[in-house]
Amino acid sequence: MPDQVKSPVDQSVTLAGVRMKNPVVVASGTFGFGREYGEFYNLEELGGICCKGLTPARREGNPPPRIAETPMGILNSVGLQNPGVDAFIAQELPELKKHDLAIIANISGNTPEEYGEMCEKLSQAGVDMIEVNISCPNVKAGGLAYGTRPELAAEVTQIAKRHATVPVMVKLSPNVTDITEIARAVEGAGADALSLINTLRGMRIDINTRRPVLHMNTGGLSGPAVLPVAVRMVWEVANAVSIPILGMGGVAKGEDAAQLMMAGACAVAVGTACFADPYAPLKVRDELAEIACRLGHERVSDLTGTVQPWGN
C-alpha cells in the first residue's frame, strides 16, 4: 500500500460546497458501499465515495453474464442490483459515517417522484451529497431515458433539488448527441454539480456461439478505452456551464486524473481501475499530487480548467 505522500501540495478540494481532503473519489457501482475495499485500506484515504446506485426498493439486477472484457475496457450490465434506499440508510450508512470522507449517495428512480422521495430520506439520514443518476444504460425504465432528454433531465433535477437539503449532483450520460444541451438544462434546473461520464453503451459477441457475451445483449463500457471521450465531454461541459464537475471515465493513473482536471473537473472519480488494483484510487491521488507539484502548483485544485486549447 502506498504511503500518503507528504507532498507540499495542498490536495483539498471543494465540490459544490462539500470539502474533501483530496480530489479522488470512487465511482458509483465499482466500490459497493466501501465494505470490501475497506478491508484493504482505510476509507479515509479517499476524498469521497459515490455509493452503489440506490433505488426505492431492493433490486436483484440483471441475469448473468453481467461482465465482458473488451480492448482496454469492460462492459457491464449489472442492472442496479442494490438493497434499496432504506436498507442502505439502516445498514450501510452508519458504517460509512464512522469514516471521515465525503459520502455521496447515488440514486435512480422510475419516476421523478421516486427521485424526490429518496432525496428526502437520504438528506435526513445525513449523506454529504446526492448524485442523481439519469444515465444508467442497464435498466429499462427511468435511467437513461431521463438522461437523454433535456426537459426530463431538468424535471428530475428540479424535484431532487426540492426534496434534498444537501447538494445535488447530476450524473450525465455520454450516450447523447450533444452533452452540453443536457448539462445546461440540468444547471438551469438548479443542480449544484455535474458528474460525467457514465458508461458508453457497447456490445461484445462470442463468435463461436453467435451470442452476445452479456445476457442483456448490450451493456455499459468503462475503463481506459473511454478516457478520451470523458476528457472531451468534461471539456465541452466545463465550457458550457458554471457549476462544478466531478470528472470520471477510465481514470487509472495520475495523468488521467490531471487531464480531466485540466479539462475542467474539480475532482475525479476512479472506478473500473479498482478491479485490477484495489489501491488504484490511492495511487491516482498520490500521482496527481506529484504532477501538480511538478507543474508548479501549490494546490491540486489549481489544475482545474487550465487546459490551453489551440485556437482554431
Next chain:
Amino acid sequence: MPIQQICTIAAVTKLNPYAYHFVLEAGKMGSLIRAGQFLHIKCGDSRLLRRPISICQWQEDEPEDLVSIVFEVRGEGTQWLAEREEGEKLDVLGPLGDGFSIRPEGRYLLVGGGIGVPPLVSCATPGSTAVLGFRSADRAMPLLVDRLKEKGCGAYITSDDGTIGAHGFVDAQMRAVLEQDQAYDAVLACGPKPMLRSVVKAAEAFGLPCQVSMEERMACGVGACLGCAVRMADGSMKHVCKDGPVFPAEEVDWDA
C-alpha cells in the same frame, strides 16, 4: 482478509495439453486459505480484469508458504498465464471467496468435472471417494488423481468419449458409487453448470447434502461490483466471488 501480493512462480507443471499446475511462493497466505477458495490473478497489462483461478493445494512453509493453482487455457488471459515460467512473478489477490464447509474427519463424495477437479484435491480425506470426469483422455489430470489417492481417497474416472475410465458422465458413476455405499457426510462438487445440475439431482436422490462450487464471469473478485451473479432459489442474486464460489446446492436456482 484478502491480500494483494507479488508471488514468484516456484514450479510449473503441464498436466495435459490444456491445463497448467503452478506452485506459487505466497508469503504468509497459506494460513488464511480454506478449501474451495480462489486467487485473482493479473494476466498482463493489456487486460483490465484479473482471472479467478482455483486453489488446488497449499502448505505453510519457510521462507514462504506454497500455494498451488491449476488453470486451463480458455482465452487470452489464461494463454498469457500459460506462457509464464518458473521464477517469474505474478500479481495475486487472495485468498478470495467462501469455500467448502468440511471437517478433517469427514467422509466426502467428491465429484469434479474438468477444471472443476483441482479445488477438490484439498477436500480429500481418508475414506473419501472421488468421481472425476473428463471430456477425453488427453484432458485428464493424472497428477491430481495421484494426489487424491495419496490422501487415502478412492478415485473413479469417467470420460465423455470413453477414451479414459468409464464411458459416460460423472452423475452415472456417482449413482453407481452411492448404490454400494451411502455413508458420506456430503457431496462436494465442482464443474460446469449442467454437470452440477445432474450431480445435485443424484445427491438429492440419495438424501445427501451437497455443496457446489460455481463459476461466472467476474470483475472485482471481492464483492464490490456485483458482476458475477448467480440466481438463488428464493429469487435473490448472490455473487460467486464473495458469497461463493461454494454454495449449498439447495440454495441455488437450478432452472436459471
